[in-house]
Amino acid sequence: MTVLNERQQLSYIAAQAADARLNVELETEGMTLNIGPQHPATHGTLRIIARLDGEQVVWAEPVAGYMHRGYEKLTEVRTFPQVTSLINRIDWLGSFANEVPFILAAEQLMEIEAPPRAQYIRTILFELSRIANVSLFLGDLGVQMGAITPVFLAFRDREYVLNLIEGATGGRFHPNFDRIGGLKDDLPKGWIDETKQVMKKLRMFCDEIEDLLFGNEIFQSRTRGVGIIPADVAKSYGMSGANLRASGVDWDLRRDQDIAMSWDKADFKVWTHPDGDSWARCWIRLQETREATKIVDQLIDDIPAGPVMTKVPRIIKVPEGEAWVSTENPLGEMGYYVVSKGDLGPFRVKIRSASFNNISIAPWVLKGVYVPDIITILASLYFILGDIDR
Amino acid sequence: MIVQLAVEIPYWGQSLLRVLGGLVAVLLPAGTIVYVFLFKMMSFMQSRLGPMEAGPYGSMQLLAEVSKWLQKEDIIPENADAKIFKIAPVIVLASTFLLVVVVPFGPDAWMTNFQAGVFYALAIGSVSVIGILIAGYSSANKYSYLGGLRAAGQLIAYELPMVLAVVGVVIQAGSMNLQQIVVAQNTQEIFGLDWIGLPFVLTQPVGFLIFMIAVQAELTQAPFDMPIAESELVSGYMTEYSGFRFLIFFIGEFATAGVFAFIASILFLGGWGVPFSWFGWDTIDSVDNWMNVVGPLIMLSKMMLLVGIIMWVRFSYPRFREDQLQRFAGRF
Amino acid sequence: MPSKPKVPGLVKGLGVTMGIMFRTFKDGANTVQYPHVKETPPIRSRGVIALHEENCTACMLCSRSCPDWCIYIEAHKQLAPPRRAGGKPRQVNDLDRFDIDYALCMYCGICVEVCPFDALFWSPEYEYSEPRIADLLHDKTKLGEWMETVPEAPELEAGAQKK
Numbered sequence: 001m002t003v004l005n006e007r008q009q010l011s012y013i014a015a016q017a018a019d020a021r022l023n024v025e026l027e028t029e030g031m032t033l034n035i036g037p038q039h040p041a042t043h044g045t046l047r048i049i050a051r052l053d054g055e056q057v058v059w060a061e062p063v064a065g066y067m068h069r070g071y072e073k074l075t076e077v078r079t080f081p082q083v084t085s086l087i088n089r090i091d092w093l094g095s096f097a098n099e100v101p102f103i104l105a106a107e108q109l110m111e112i113e114a115p116p117r118a119q120y121i122r123t124i125l126f127e128l129s130r131i132a133n134v135s136l137f138l139g140d141l142g143v144q145m146g147a148i149t150p151v152f153l154a155f156r157d158r159e160y161v162l163n164l165i166e167g168a169t170g171g172r173f174h175p176n177f178d179r180i181g182g183l184k185d186d187l188p189k190g191w192i193d194e195t196k197q198v199m200k201k202l203r204m205f206c207d208e209i210e211d212l213l214f215g216n217e218i219f220q221s222r223t224r225g226v227g228i229i230p231a232d233v234a235k236s237y238g239m240s241g242a243n244l245r246a247s248g249v250d251w252d253l254r255r256d257q258d259i260a261m262s263w264d265k266a267d268f269k270v271w272t273h274p275d276g277d278s279w280a281r282c283w284i285r286l287q288e289t290r291e292a293t294k295i296v297d298q299l300i301d302d303i304p305a306g307p308v309m310t311k312v313p314r315i316i317k318v319p320e321g322e323a324w325v326s327t328e329n330p331l332g333e334m335g336y337y338v339v340s341k342g343d344l345g346p347f348r349v350k351i352r353s354a355s356f357n358n359i360s361i362a363p364w365v366l367k368g369v370y371v372p373d374i375i376t377i378l379a380s381l382y383f384i385l386g387d388i389d390r
Numbered sequence: 391m392i393v394q395l396a397v398e399i400p401y402w403g404q405s406l407l408r409v410l411g412g413l414v415a416v417l418l419p420a421g422t423i424v425y426v427f428l429f430k431m432m433s434f435m436q437s438r439l440g441p442m443e444a445g446p447y448g449s450m451q452l453l454a455e456v457s458k459w460l461q462k463e464d465i466i467p468e469n470a471d472a473k474i475f476k477i478a479p480v481i482v483l484a485s486t487f488l489l490v491v492v493v494p495f496g497p498d499a500w501m502t503n504f505q506a507g508v509f510y511a512l513a514i515g516s517v518s519v520i521g522i523l524i525a526g527y528s529s530a531n532k533y534s535y536l537g538g539l540r541a542a543g544q545l546i547a548y549e550l551p552m553v554l555a556v557v558g559v560v561i562q563a564g565s566m567n568l569q570q571i572v573v574a575q576n577t578q579e580i581f582g583l584d585w586i587g588l589p590f591v592l593t594q595p596v597g598f599l600i601f602m603i604a605v606q607a608e609l610t611q612a613p614f615d616m617p618i619a620e621s622e623l624v625s626g627y628m629t630e631y632s633g634f635r636f637l638i639f640f641i642g643e644f645a646t647a648g649v650f651a652f653i654a655s656i657l658f659l660g661g662w663g664v665p666f667s668w669f670g671w672d673t674i675d676s677v678d679n680w681m682n683v684v685g686p687l688i689m690l691s692k693m694m695l696l697v698g699i700i701m702w703v704r705f706s707y708p709r710f711r712e713d714q715l716q717r718f719a720g721r722f
Numbered sequence: 723m724p725s726k727p728k729v730p731g732l733v734k735g736l737g738v739t740m741g742i743m744f745r746t747f748k749d750g751a752n753t754v755q756y757p758h759v760k761e762t763p764p765i766r767s768r769g770v771i772a773l774h775e776e777n778c779t780a781c782m783l784c785s786r787s788c789p790d791w792c793i794y795i796e797a798h799k800q801l802a803p804p805r806r807a808g809g810k811p812r813q814v815n816d817l818d819r820f821d822i823d824y825a826l827c828m829y830c831g832i833c834v835e836v837c838p839f840d841a842l843f844w845s846p847e848y849e850y851s852e853p854r855i856a857d858l859l860h861d862k863t864k865l866g867e868w869m870e871t872v873p874e875a876p877e878l879e880a881g882a883q884k885k
Contacts, residue, residue, distance in 0.1 A: 370711060434747065438753040
């Protein structure tokens with residue numbers, strides 16, 4: 001048995017320590033990638049922590065809350081008109097669509113209904129905001145995949161819709177137009193003709209995007225078969241909107257619910273797709289945009305004459321009670337649970353936002369996918385951070 | 391009025407001219423490409439006008455951008471390996487300069503005339519891979535690391551289709567010397583018509599297509615721009631570079647596009663020449679001297695055409711995923 | 723995964739971008755070169771709020787209903803001459819200070835709507851950005867100047883009820 005002298009012992013221990021340090025530094029079990037809050041791909045400040053093995057994701061978790069603005073607390077100390085102007089900003093792309101369920105809930109508590117003209121105009125503005133929202137999605141889809149041109153086309157055509165909304169309400173992104181009992185104002189002259197022109201342009205835009213993006217084989221190979229969500233998993237996570245319909249579930253609140261809006265006066269198709277992959281989700285949104293233009297075209301010719309506001313007192317105090325109203329918003333199902341104690345403002349409002357449930361499926365669906373596919377799947381799920389975090 | 395330059399220029403003068411020529415040959419196309427295609431063509435394809443403020447119709451925008459980058463702070467990340475961090479962009483740009491020396495611009499306007507020009511060109515094209523790889527590694531940033539690895543895989547994979555496409559040209563021309571290839575294209579005839587010469591794109595369209603796709607991949611342009619996937623890796627291996635170093639990468643990207651287009655136009659479109667039968671020349675020695683001035687202009691226009699196609703594809707397509715990209719290369 | 727790329731879809735995409743490029747050459751771009759050319763916003767556009775001081779009675783309704791509390795009003799009571807000869811002097815509110823802080827204003831329009839005396843009006847004027855935030859507090863005089871930019875209310879569509 002040889003005895004190592006002290007110098008040899010020390011060098012042996014040093015070599016072992018160096019080896020251990022190397023293992024820790026290289027993290028040979030897997031790299032943790034932080035698709036951090038500031039990132040060009042996520043629609044806002046969403047953070048996804050992904051543990052990678054090479055290029056495959058082993059485990060992923062979304063961390064939301066970087067944009068929490070405390071809406072439900074804010075509504076406790078504001079009056080109904082003030083709350084209406086605030087909630088425009090939850091899903092800032094589909095702006096008008098945020099106000100509608102809240103106002104409908106308040107009207108349910110007051111047991112009044114808006115006059116038919118107001119209902120028609122509300123529905124038309126709702127569909128316009130859907131078009132504005134989803135056309136941006138179509139453009140953004142290109143950017144996430146690497147095609148830089150569609151987004152400019154999307155913004156170009158979205159400008160027309162925003163100009164329409166501004167012409168009627170005064171605000172492009174935050175219309176603040178819905179009031180308890182009807183609408184703030186009537187439509188300005190020439191709006192109906194302009195809307196018809198814009199709907200034609202938007203259909204042309206949908207065709208352009210279909211040729212440029214959806215017909216592209218590269219895009220198809222990036223999205224087909226990626227991120228498949230079966231119908232029962234989607235339902236159990238509470239997904240809604242186009243994501244649910246892309247998994248084959250025939251669920252559309254516009255058709256299935258009976259609330260004081262005019263969707264039953266228009267004839268539209270509810271698109272579903274059996275696959276449940278990213279391609280299905282993107283494709284369904286394209287078709288829904290086209291359907292929305294058709295709904296607007298049908299409704300805009302039939303707007304009944306009359307007032308846009310029922311008789312409501314000047315200072316509105318909503319009677320005591322609780323009401324829940326949800327609608328088929330551009331992002332999914334958005335609902336408000338309004339608790340009122342007979343005051344000027346609500347006592348408590350619970351906001352059910354679509355994107356929160358849509359993004360909750362991320363850990364399940366991101367297992368085993370490649371890093372670029374994370375972006376594809378998140379892009380196809382389509383969330384707005386303001387909607388997730390409120 | 392054509393003046394015969396019969397002056398005997400000493401060797402050091404010739405070398406100086408060659409160096410200047412090389413600089414111009416790399417930087418002028420880079421600037422032109424950036425302005426015409428990146429600023430203007432991309433904007434027009436997106437229904438907007440592009441930069442209009444700096445200079446008439448935004449022509450000075452490149453100057454403004456260059457000055458902006460030059461005056462930025464030189465930031466090197468703390469954990470980065472500073473020595474190779476600094477060398478990486480220089481390697482990428484140096485490979486472009488090394489590549490342009492073998493491109494002939496006219497019957498006598500060349501910098502070097504290797505007998506194995508094609509071989510040299512393909513080999514040097516791979517040197518930039520080293521630069522990208524060490525840029526990604528030394529940035530001490532996981533995103534850059536991923537970008538560098540992806541780039542290395544992609545660039546090496548697409549060398550093979552490029553080589554195979556070029557082999558067809560070499561066989562048809564009978565030589566690896568680029569000057570010979572140009573002469574071969576302009577002196578032969580197709581279908582008995584000698585007024586179009588024989589640009590090899592006519593006899594080897596598939597080779598041309600494969601070469602262009604391989605060039606698109608070598609330049610990491612969309613649809614092959616996974617290494618710089620902007621929406622995921624935020625510029626990939628270039629993320630940590632700022633100021634002057636980023637400028638070198640930027641110029642390198644477009645200069646390389648220009649130089650590869652030069653090479654493509656030599657191999658497939660007939661290079662600096664027009665069919666010799668137009669002017670009644672037989673061999674390269676009988677070509678007039680004014681061709682030395684017109685030749686570069688012809689090269690420039692052919693280069694712009696090819697780069698236009700590269701950029702057109704870049705602005706229209708989404709990008710491939712990395713494994714799909716490699717599979718695509720394998721199918722060639 | 724793509725095998726040999728099918729030409730039609732990819733080529734159609736190229737055709738779309740080329741088509742847009744030629745359309746831009748022919749018809750011009752869809753963009754407006756802002757400082758040189760300015761677009762006119764629609765009439766109802768919410769640009770800035772203008773104050774018609776004579777109508778204001780300092781009832782404080784706008785200040786109370788603002789979601790951001792960005793309107794600052796100070797007033798005092800004083801006696802005004804009687805309307806008819808031989809009558810009593812009336813007590814009126816006289817405005818000392820009426821400031822709107824446009825750094826806080828969220829352009830919701832609730833103040834314009836609740837004003838019972840029609841003293842506040844929307845104007846589509848939007849170019850009033852300042853280098854200092856403090857300058858964004860528009861006082862009484864400045865708000866009175868905006869009154870010149872207030873447009874006539876637009877005509878309403880057919881079928882609307884006249885108010």
